[in-house]
Amino acid sequence: MYQIRIEFTFDSGHRLLDYNGKCAYPHGHTYRAEVFLESSSLNELGLVYDFTNLKDQIKNWVDENWDHSFLVNSRDTELIDGLGGASFVRLFKFEDENPSCEVMSRALYKKTSELCGIAPAKVRLWESVNQYAEYSGQD
């Protein structure tokens, strides 16, 4: 089995709705994403998938949607309304879910599948240097 991995970082703000603790406050992270692809065979170029194409597609989507954006639960109307009055604010809404590291890793997994036409082996998303969440498509 072959495995390839790309890695990139992005900066986002978020908070967890209904959370009892510090994560209830708006704050930000420099996230580090790792996307793993696996294949038992290689294409005619000897690749699992072209690194450049993979990174371009995923990183571009993240740059346009999550980087320097505020990630919110769609039910967090207090924060959405508050930020809505400010200029230069980008919001990305998660439908009825908190923008937790776990939810974000699943969203990135699904977006990779959609954009690249291949389901990743897994997506690992680091929220800080010592904690991450992974999603591998298994329920």
Ligand SMILES: [Zn+2]
């Ligand atoms: Zn956080």
